[in-house]
Amino acid sequence: MSINLTVPDIGDFEKVEIIEILVKSGDNIKKNDPIVTLESDKSSVEVPSTHEGVVEKVNVKIGDKVSKGASLITLVNSEKTNNTEEKKVEEKLPVDTENIIKEAEEVLVLEEEVKSKAEVKKEEKDEKIIITKGQDIDPIETEEWLDSLEAVIKKDGTDRAYYLLKKLIDETYKEGSNQPLTRITPYINTIPVESEIKSPGDQNIERRIRSLIRWNAAAMVVKANKKNPELGGHIGTFASAATLYDVGMNHFWRGKNNKFGGDLIYFQGHSAPGMYARAYLEGRLTEKQLNNFRQEVDGKGLSSYPHPWLMPKFWQFPVVSMGLGPIMSIYQARFTKYLINRGLLKDEGRKIWTFLGDGEMDEPESLGAIGLASREKLDNLIFVINCNLQRLDGPVRGNGKIIQELDGIFRGAGWNVIKVIWGSYWDPLLTKDKSGLLIKRMNECVDGEYQAFKANDGRYVREKFFGKYPKLKDLVSTMTDRDIWKLNRGGHDPHKVYAAYDEAMKTKGKPTVILAKTIKGYGMGKSGESTNITHQQKKLGEEVLLYYRDRFDIPLTDKQVKNIEFYKPDERSEEIKYLKERRMKLGGNLPERSSFAKSIKKPSNDIFENMLKSSKDREMSTTMVLVRLLTSLLRDKNIAPRLVPIIPDEARTFGMEGFFQKIGIYAHEGQKYEPEDFEQLSSYREDKKGQVLEEGITESGAMSSFIAAGTAYTNHDLEMIPIYTFYSMFGFQRVMDLIWAAGDSQTRGFLIGATSGRTTLAGEGLQHQDGHSHLLASTIPNCISYDPTFSYEVAIILQEGMRRMHEKQENIFYYLTTMNENYRHPAMPKNCQKGVLKGMYLFKEFNNKGKTKIQLLGCGAILREMIAAAEILSKEYSIDSDVWSVTSFNELRKDGMEIERKNLLNATEKPEKSYVEKCLGKRDGPIIAASDYIRSFADQIRPYISKSFYSFGTDGYGRSDSRKNLRKFFEVDKEHIVTYTLSALAKEQLIPSKYADRAMKKYKIDKDSPIPTSL
């Protein structure tokens, strides 16, 4: 049976052009195979076949304008039953509807029950007990309730008790109680003693190992600073976190090997010395390297913090800019699930662990994405917050309790919260105290006090903590001050930490946060234990070092301590054997960075071919060019599955909504609803296997996804191609630090600054119009950036980027600006590819009119103004010109810089020419350069040019107006270029000055008008 396939609902668009026909008569096609590509002035989208069969006839041709219902092809249907699909849809709908009705009915019944119960209760109870100021005015009734609860816990366990409590709370809420139940749990450990899973490790050996690591870490910092006090470093952070790391290293974190992908650990930046100290014992780092801590310039040292760029075989994640670790790791966990759901990665139960400082949690990025983690049920994610109660200057929450605050925040966001506050020495006291006073006291003390307790001694704690209530003082009356001092904090107790990690590993359906209470500068004694200056402490005197040695039983003589020697036991010692064996059991070393990703074959030339041709009368923007290219790349079998389009809620702005249907939006739960636009071609389709990361309005989140995808080659051994498209102003300007971290991480992929340029994004005004992102991009050493004008330039750059990053696996990433201004695109001039990539090429010569000549360098949006100006100069003033398309002032500057350096270092040799000089050196006339960015963008090449150079740009705040008016305002329109050119030629005494004067009058340019930067 023949079927007529027509244009489906394409939203508001009418008469859209057919730009590609993807089938021909006789083709055997399947359902969902694309048949044609339609392009409006904003976006291009493929129309998929709704049936399977053989194409009988194609009823349209390229260039036809079609609307909804127009016939596209005739198909001989080869499906077994007619209308199966429609039937399926029809069948599916009522089922969903039925479910919704069923659920609604259940809720109604429940409400009815609630209502009647409430009525009965109201009738029964007429005397009310009014609670004021939270005081218990009926202790007997309270006791009855508590007894009942205890009975339930004994009989059915805590889960049942929790369920009942939840029900009770729901009841009060339904009755009108608007008091939210506090999300904060008491200031005690989450895991009760009886539920703690015990560590199988040998605690004595583990303590000895930990002590050696502590010593070597501290010695490394002290040694470096003795050599040179400029070097800096931190002892206090790792001292507080040593147990948290050790338990993970000995028992939980699995390394990467040929059978398992490995857990991913985001180490807290300032604890780096501890990681080096362990790697030293493991034999992975030498004593020489430790001696060169923070002395990296000769390539033999260790970097201050985790920097994959500097130690590419060791560090995986740059985290020391606070707040980036948490957000990057959340999106890492999410991206891991994305790869699994898309069938690209095996689900091996790998975990992402993130270590954070409690002070760090004040960074907006730290908490900004925790909602996503619970929404997406990231049970592969574990945060460990080292709550040493201090940051750099002093307490994190002197007047409050950071653990309680974070407890509420994370619990509220739906995380599994495990508090590890008190160590095992507290357990008997907590059991002994039947009055509840101990917990009351624990709850009422603030962090400022807790810090002071540990900065003092046992006597102080007895007086200030237990002394508040006589009963509590009695509780510790048989304990010595030394015993009291030994009452440890949870984060320093390997048993408690083990139990917490074990539970975190087993948690399903939500992410876990472990709030571990520790002491900053643990073991540093008077020199810095729990004192406000701990963070900066890097020079320990002899006395302190001797104390530290004794405190941790390091087998070093006084002399060795004074020499600040490292200590490494013999290879055959129990400690080294144990340490290595644990890591062998856990599959390999950590941290360790490697990549076994296969490269991706670069896409075939055919994909780019179309874009090298003239667009003829067709006007389109470079953003559309890019979308077209991506659409074609999605037809390439090698490339398609690896593309990761990332968009923070602007797909429609960039004309990318066609991807929704074609490749789907990633949603871990699939799509539980029928989208309101389900009949449309670009319907909002969410899918568990969806490919687009539609991030919502979070540039930081989107950037973190970009990093996760662009480093999948090392973290998952999978080469992926992230393409993150954003409003160019909300890219570098907004998330520069994350982009810097992307560079450090050696992320590969494309950043696309769409709707770019100060005058090109006309109406949006001051905060939207980007005139400097390229300068920010130029500061990142491994970022290659371009501001192309024409479709062939975009195609050449994209193809080369794919080749360099994903085929050759170079550790670079690209920044490309695209525009939303529609215009015609010429065919690619011959042999310009090399120039496009190097940063400039000769676009056109206007050579037949006069003797005077000028070099015009145009970039991005302003190249077209340059071409127009060249035409005017030629026609009206008989001035010849060479028009150069500058695709990247940044790349030109890099080349110039390198050549200049080379020439200076080789003073006796014949100087080499920079690429700009090669292009322009033998050409006549001064140079005029202009772009849609501030002047310093073009100015970058000034030092490498021997001619007079005038640059123009869009310095100043943007504002909303038409493109024409904006270009006039910023003086980068063709009229200003003509005028300034005439003036520059006059200054060079190549033409009389009257021409410039005349042009100013003609174009109504006011020489007294203020410079736009002042407006």
Ligand SMILES: Cc1ncc(C[n+]2csc(CCOP(=O)(O)OP(=O)(O)O)c2C)c(N)n1
């Ligand atoms: C974005 C950023 N701002 C400031 C710093 C400087 N800085 C380094 S450590 C530190 C204090 C850290 O306190 P916390 O997070 O509690 O970690 P701790 O050392 O106590 O474990 C600060 C402010 C930084 N590294 N990153």
Ligand SMILES: [Mg+2]
């Ligand atoms: Mg801290």
